[in-house]
Amino acid sequence: MHPLKIIVTVKQVPDTNQVKIDPVTNSLVREGVPSIINPEDRNAIEVALWFKEHVGAETTALCMGPPQAVSALEEALAMGIDKAVLLSDRAFAGSDTLVTAFTLSRAVMKIGTYDLILCGRQAIDGDTAQVGPQLAGFLGLPQITYAEEIQYDGMTLTIRRGLEDSNEWIRVKLPALVTVSAGINRPRHPSLYNIVAACDPERITRLTATDLKVPAAMLGLTASPTKVKKIFEPERHARAEMLEGEPSHMARQLIEKLRALHALDREHNPHEREVSSAFNRL
Amino acid sequence: MATLFLYTARIMDFELTNQHRLARATARDVARTELAPYAQEWDQTMTFPGEALKKLARLGFMGISIPKAYGGCGLDSISYVLIIEELAKVCASTAIIVSVHNSVCAYPIFMLGTEEQKQSYLVPLSRGEKLGAFALTEPNAGSDPASLETVAERHGDHFILNGTKTFITNGSTADIVLVMARTDRTKRSRGITAFIVDKSFGGIIVGSKENKLGIRASDTCELIFKRCTVPAANVLGELGAGLGAALDTLTFGRVGVAAQALGVAECAFEESIRYSTQRKQFGRPIADFQAIQWMLADMATEIEAARSLVYRAAWLKDRGKPFAAEASMAKLYASETAMRCATKAVQIHGGYGCMKDYRVERCFRDAKVIEIYEGTSEIQRLIIARNVTK
Ligand SMILES: Cc1cc2nc3c(=O)[nH]c(=O)nc-3n(C[C@H](O)[C@H](O)[C@H](O)COP(=O)(O)OP(=O)(O)OC[C@H]3O[C@@H](n4cnc5c(N)ncnc54)[C@H](O)[C@@H]3O)c2cc1C
Numbered sequence: 001m002h003p004l005k006i007i008v009t010v011k012q013v014p015d016t017n018q019v020k021i022d023p024v025t026n027s028l029v030r031e032g033v034p035s036i037i038n039p040e041d042r043n044a045i046e047v048a049l050w051f052k053e054h055v056g057a058e059t060t061a062l063c064m065g066p067p068q069a070v071s072a073l074e075e076a077l078a079m080g081i082d083k084a085v086l087l088s089d090r091a092f093a094g095s096d097t098l099v100t101a102f103t104l105s106r107a108v109m110k111i112g113t114y115d116l117i118l119c120g121r122q123a124i125d126g127d128t129a130q131v132g133p134q135l136a137g138f139l140g141l142p143q144i145t146y147a148e149e150i151q152y153d154g155m156t157l158t159i160r161r162g163l164e165d166s167n168e169w170i171r172v173k174l175p176a177l178v179t180v181s182a183g184i185n186r187p188r189h190p191s192l193y194n195i196v197a198a199c200d201p202e203r204i205t206r207l208t209a210t211d212l213k214v215p216a217a218m219l220g221l222t223a224s225p226t227k228v229k230k231i232f233e234p235e236r237h238a239r240a241e242m243l244e245g246e247p248s249h250m251a252r253q254l255i256e257k258l259r260a261l262h263a264l265d266r267e268h269n270p271h272e273r274e275v276s277s278a279f280n281r282l
Numbered sequence: 283m284a285t286l287f288l289y290t291a292r293i294m295d296f297e298l299t300n301q302h303r304l305a306r307a308t309a310r311d312v313a314r315t316e317l318a319p320y321a322q323e324w325d326q327t328m329t330f331p332g333e334a335l336k337k338l339a340r341l342g343f344m345g346i347s348i349p350k351a352y353g354g355c356g357l358d359s360i361s362y363v364l365i366i367e368e369l370a371k372v373c374a375s376t377a378i379i380v381s382v383h384n385s386v387c388a389y390p391i392f393m394l395g396t397e398e399q400k401q402s403y404l405v406p407l408s409r410g411e412k413l414g415a416f417a418l419t420e421p422n423a424g425s426d427p428a429s430l431e432t433v434a435e436r437h438g439d440h441f442i443l444n445g446t447k448t449f450i451t452n453g454s455t456a457d458i459v460l461v462m463a464r465t466d467r468t469k470r471s472r473g474i475t476a477f478i479v480d481k482s483f484g485g486i487i488v489g490s491k492e493n494k495l496g497i498r499a500s501d502t503c504e505l506i507f508k509r510c511t512v513p514a515a516n517v518l519g520e521l522g523a524g525l526g527a528a529l530d531t532l533t534f535g536r537v538g539v540a541a542q543a544l545g546v547a548e549c550a551f552e553e554s555i556r557y558s559t560q561r562k563q564f565g566r567p568i569a570d571f572q573a574i575q576w577m578l579a580d581m582a583t584e585i586e587a588a589r590s591l592v593y594r595a596a597w598l599k600d601r602g603k604p605f606a607a608e609a610s611m612a613k614l615y616a617s618e619t620a621m622r623c624a625t626k627a628v629q630i631h632g633g634y635g636c637m638k639d640y641r642v643e644r645c646f647r648d649a650k651v652i653e654i655y656e657g658t659s660e661i662q663r664l665i666i667a668r669n670v671t672k
Contacts, residue, residue, distance in 0.1 A: 034307075074304055189315075190308045192342030192355040192365070199301040 004057040004174075005114045006048045008081065009104060009135070011038040012065050012072035013125040037072045040120030042079075042187035043180045047118050047150060049080045049188070055152055058082055062107055064092055064100060070204060077198035078190030084204045085111065091209040094221025097126070101134030103219060106212040108139060115155075117177040121146055132179035142172050145179045298360070305361035309368035312341060313376075321373035324499035325644055328491060330455055331376050331499055338380065339410020343369075346384050348392055352400055353408035359534070359596035363541035367592075370545025371552075374648040375499030377545060378655075381538035382451045383407065386656075387414025387460050390531040391478065394519035403458055403478055415456035416535075417447035417505055425661050427462065428471040428525055432507060434463035436514070441465070441477065443485070443510040449655075453503025454488045457481050460518065461507070462528060471525040476518040485510030496647030532656075533609045534599065539656045540592045540612035543620040546652065547588060550620070550627035550645040551581045558630050568630070577626045585623065588616040607669035614662035620649040 015036045020029045037045075051057040061076040063069050064087040073084035087107050095103060108114065117139070119132035129145070136143035148162035161168040162181055172178075190198075197203065209219055217223060243250040258264050298306070316334045324331050338344065347362045348354025357365075362384070370377035388407045391399060406412040423430040432445025443463050450459070459479045466473030479486070489504030519527050555578065558569035568574050591612040598605035627642040628635035635642050653659050 071300055071303065074300055075307070078304060078308065189312050189341055190304065191340075192305065192308060192346060192357065193350075195301055195304050195308070195361070196350075196356045199299070199304060 004051055004055060004116060006051055006057045006059045006116045006118060007108060007111060007114050008041070008044045008048045008059065008061050008076070008118045009120075009131070010041045010045070010061045010063045010072050010076055011120070011123050012036070012063065012069040013038045013123055016124050035068070035071065037075055038120050038123045038125075040122060040180060040182050042120075043182055043184050044118040044120050045076055045079055045081060046185045046187040047147075047178075047180055050185070051116070051152070052080065052082075060085060060111060062104065062111070063087065064095075064103055064107070066093075073204055074198045075190050077203055078194040079188055080191070080194065086204055086206050087208075087212075088206060089208040089210075089219075091216050091219045094224060095219065096224035096226035097128050097130040098134055098226070099219060099224045101131045102138055102223075103212070103214070104131070104135050105138035106214055107207055108135070110207065110212060115174045116157075117141065117175075119177065119179045121179045121181045129179070132177060136177035139177070141175055141177045143177045143179070144170050144172055147178050147180045148183045150178065150180075150184070298364075301357070302360050302364055305357055306364040306368055308341070309343075309365040312338065312343075313369050313372040317369065317373040317376055321376070321499070322638075322641075322644065324373070324375060326498075326638065328493065328498050328501075330501050331373070331379070332455070334376065335379065335413075336410070338376075342410075343380055344383055344410035344413075345388060345408025346380075348384075348388055348404065348408040352392065353405040354388075359537065359599045360593060363537060363544075363592055363596045366538050366541040367545040367548070370542040371549045372545075373499065374542060374546050374644075374652070375497050377542045378497055378539070379413075379452060379500050381535070381542055382416060383414040383456075385538040386416040386532055386535040387456075387458060389534055390460060390476070390528060391518065393531045394476070394527065395478075396515075398515065399478060399518065403480075407458060412457035413452055413455055415450055415452040415459045416532075417450045417453075417459050417461045419449050420446060421448050425658060427529075428474070430462060430464060430474065432461070432463040433467070434465050434475060434477060434512070436465070439514045441512045441514060441517075443477065443479070443507040443512060445507050447505040447507070449492065449502050450505050451500055451502055451655075453505055454491060454501045459486075459505065460528075462525065463507075466522050469522070472522055474525045474528075475521050475523070476528045477512050478516040478518050479510065479512055480516075483510055483512060494651065496644070496649070496651040498647075530606075533606050535656055536609040536613040536662075537592065537595045537599065537605075539652060540588075540595065540609070540616040543613070543616035543649070543652045544585070544588050544592050546645050546649050547581070547585050547616065547620040547623040550623040550642055550649075551578075551585055553641050553645070554578060554581065554623075554627045554630045557634075561632075574630055577630060581623045581626055584619045588612070588619040591615050607666055610657070610662040610665040610669075613657065614659055614666070617649070617652040618659060620645075621653055624649040 012035050014033045018033050048059040052059050059081045060083040061073055061081045062085045063073050067088050070086055073086055077084055085107060087103060092103055122129035133143050133145060144159045146161045147159045149160035151158040155174045156171055158169060158171045161170060162183060209216060243253050316337050342355040345354030346357050346365055347359060350356045366377050366381050369380060388404060391404045395404060407414050418427050420430050420432060434441040434443045461477045461479045462474055463477060464473050465475040485508050487506040487508060492502040494502060558574050559567050561568050595605050595608040595612040598608055624646040628646050631640055631642050634640050637643060
């Protein structure tokens with residue numbers, strides 16, 4: 001059997017852990033904030049490398065972004081990905097999720113053959129979780145989202161989707177698109193052994209709008225139906241209330257307050273009975 | 283290509299390349315997950331970070347600037363110092379273990395070794411299958427290594443080594459030790475030869491681990507050579523080529539230690555910023571007081587100066603230019619900067635700075651040791667002075 005051909009989509013995002021809020025202007029300080037590979041895209045890379053090492057696969061990382069996003073691809077190569085494609089053009093700027101997915105779909109077609117497309121569940125700078133599903137839509141592929149476990153058997157995958165309160169096992173025939181959640185694995189570190197080769201400019205194929213043969217009107221901000229009107233910090237309404245007195249008294253007060261907020265209602269809490277009896281014991 | 287050359291020749295470029303940035307990000311990432319959670323405990327319990335080193339080895343940390351052909355990563359010296367700096371920010375002990383292995387064991391074998399020596403020793407060292415050490419210091423020969431007393435006597439195609447080496451980093455854990463021994467009693471430094479000694483040769487007694495002020499997770503031991511038989515094929519470089527040839531390759535080690543010092547200084551500084559902006563006295567953060575601000579300003583400035591010296595020494599080496607004086611300047615200034623920054627950091631933390639639960643307490647102890655090994659500050663000044671007066 002030929003090695004699987006896998007494409008992993010990779011986005012470069014600001015490390016939101018390190019984004020600070022300017023106390024004076026209350027706006028996000030992005031200056032000096034390092035750019036990283038979107039965390040769940042690293043999980044997707046790890047899945048691709050699992051296939052490479054256990055099944056045999058040729059892996060390609062695909063990234064749309066400004067020229068400096070090349071460093072995300074270099075890191076993917078240093079983790080062990082075989083090839084990298086950077087989609088970079090002024091015409092792509094301002095793309096919403098739909099146009100991003102459309103542009104990526106054209107790049108995937110340009111790359112040609114593939115058996116599996118892997119995406120991170122969502123990006124930490126947008127949290128939409130839309131690009132993967134939309135990309136599957138443009139390519140006419142079956143999509144399985146929120147994968148937390150993948151089993152491989154010939155040309156079918158059996159995947160556990162981690163949903164909020166349950167798990168779903170789904171079987172799918174390749175080719176398919178899978179978005180993976182953080183819980184699926186622990187992504188490896190890049191290897192120092194791979195760095196010299198990863199940073200060889202020849203390793204990365206660069207594609208522009210012209211290469212994709214897509215008119216500018218179908219790209220970027222112009223083509224995007226979603227327009228961001230304003231970005232702001234939500235006002236914080238949280239306030240702390242200190243309870244005082246004996247521990248048992250404080251616990252009783254706490255439960256009363258949670259009850260008043262309906263936080264202990266049965267549909268939320270299957271342990272209501274235990275809570276009640278504990279309360280009565282106080 | 284020609285235009286690129288013109289471009290680079292015209293400007294002075296302080297930018298790191300993508301390769302440098304990726305090497306640094308990788309080391310930072312690895313230090314955060316593999317060292318940070320354990321470093322304090324290793325320090326307290328004098329535990330050698332063996333498991334973490336195995337992980338580091340798999341990722342290439344034991345052959346950073348050794349070419350791929352010999353099992354290394356083929357990274358340049360700037361990448362090397364960035365990596366050591368990042369490790370040291372989190373765990374100065376791991377940084378010195380990696381630095382000694384790379385720069386004063388693997389690197390001299392790469393520079394001076396025969397093809398056969400490289401295949402037998404350098405390849406497993408760079409792959410991290412074997413750990414390296416460097417043994418020069420003796421009870422009676424510290425700053426003055428030319429007076430060393432360990433002797434190597436020739437018997438046919440072997441040498442027999444007798445003598446005592448002291449304060450050897452990786453002493454008990456290393457598999458391969460570069461040993462400096464006297465092959466000619468009639469000469470001083472020209473009577474000294476470097477040997478590649480495999481611990482399995484036998485005749486080496488490992489003393490107990492020293493209980494140290496700082497850098498406590500690295501094992502520092504006495505090595506006693508008692509009729510240790512070493513094949514003549516394991517002479518590194520020329521017989522009696524002198525300490526000079528060996529010491530030349532050790533210059534790179536100084537840059538590594540300078541990078542380690544830089545990392546410790548940065549850690550002390552970052553902790554001080556964090557603490558002084560949070561700790562309130564007299565109703566405001568202590569960082570509002572000018573006395574504290576001046577300390578922070580001095581730390582930031584000295585760290586930038588140290589960084590320039592360290593990176594520049596590595597940059598000179600990468601360009602094949604002489605860098606001995608610059609390496610000494612970097613080692614001297616960065617280690618003294620680390621000590622000054624750590625002292626200020628403890629001061630800024632007040633009583634908390636004296637507590638083992640606070641990171642700066644370890645910086646303070648580690649910094650002092652860095653001013654001493656791989657040539658004390660006095661010896662660095664001596665080397666620099668020799669260079670500027672010759
Ligand atoms: C943690 C640790 C790890 C070490 N690891 C290694 C290792 O892996 N391999 C190895 O070979 N060695 C190692 N050493 C040894 C280290 O390099 C020596 O301790 C150092 O070179 C100083 O030698 P000394 O301790 O004998 O001090 P001395 O040389 O006795 O110096 C004592 C004092 O006199 C000063 N002094 C000496 N000569 C002069 C002079 N001419 N002018 C002015 N001042 C002078 C010194 O600067 C110092 O202040 C290690 C040491 C430590 C603490």
